[in-house]
């Protein structure tokens with residue numbers, strides 16, 4: 192039940208978050224990586240082991256709908272719907288993973304994710320009704336292509352194909368990578384209130400041992 196005291200507490204919390212946002216442009220944390228290959232139209236990054244909070248979404252074939260539904264639940268989690276009632280700072284990007292190899296009745300299988308800062312060695316457990324999962328990535332390599340504007344159902348496939356083409360060219364050239372064909376992700380770095388200068392990326396896992404910088408030199 193929401194008491195008046197609690198409501199005013201929530202208002203203060205929201206004001207603090209707003210001040211945090213306005214306070215510093217670089218205050219929002221992102222997962223860390225090193226660049227192991229840099230080309231004109233894509234790069235390969237080695238990401239460290241990281242923790243994420245993940246919202247599975249099913250029953251739609253719309254990337255936009257899935258992202259909205261998943262982000263709504265993640266937003267509740269970081270605003271206190273967790274077993275510790277902790278307020279967790281927002282991170283970037285909002286990552287939507289699309290599993291192409293599991294098209295089910297109602298559409299594809301999606302996971303919408305937010306990175307959890309390393310300060311949470313044990314991140315708070317989500318409230319069960321949100322149907323969220325804590326998720327740990329091993330260190331691995333990702334091929335990344337940037338694009339601007341809004342990420343939408345009618346432009347993400349074009350960006351995905353462009354990245355795949357770049358990777359295939361690379362395979363014919365001096366290096367070879369094995370891409371994961373079953374799934375890919377769209378990373379969005381800006382809130383929907385920012386209409387210009389938006390940064391998005393399409394990500395595909397690529398393999399090779401991390402020690403060799405992901406690439407198998409011929």
Ligand SMILES: *[C@@H]1O[C@H](CO)[C@@H](O)[C@H](O)[C@H]1NC(C)=O
Nearest residue numbers: 288290291292293300373374
């Ligand atoms: C994608 O779906 C397939 C089939 O259900 C499953 O085997 C695979 O693990 C899924 N991949 C990811 C990244 O969730």
Ligand SMILES: *[C@@H]1O[C@H](CO)[C@@H](O)[C@H](O)[C@H]1NC(C)=O
Nearest residue numbers: 274275277311312313314315
């Ligand atoms: C959550 O609460 C438990 C029990 O009070 C505590 O042991 C744990 O450290 C807390 N975790 C976080 C991430 O705050």
Ligand SMILES: *[C@@H]1O[C@H](CO)[C@@H](O)[C@H](O)[C@H]1NC(C)=O
Nearest residue numbers: 288328329331374375376396
């Ligand atoms: C990429 O690889 C990581 C680490 O193996 C895995 O946890 C993640 O599900 C993969 N992501 C996609 C989109 O397949």
Ligand SMILES: *[C@@H]1O[C@H](CO)[C@@H](O)[C@H](O)[C@H]1NC(C)=O
Nearest residue numbers: 283380381385387388389390
């Ligand atoms: C969008 O996010 C990117 C990456 O964090 C940042 O460089 C850019 O300034 C942001 N755009 C706006 C309009 O804030």
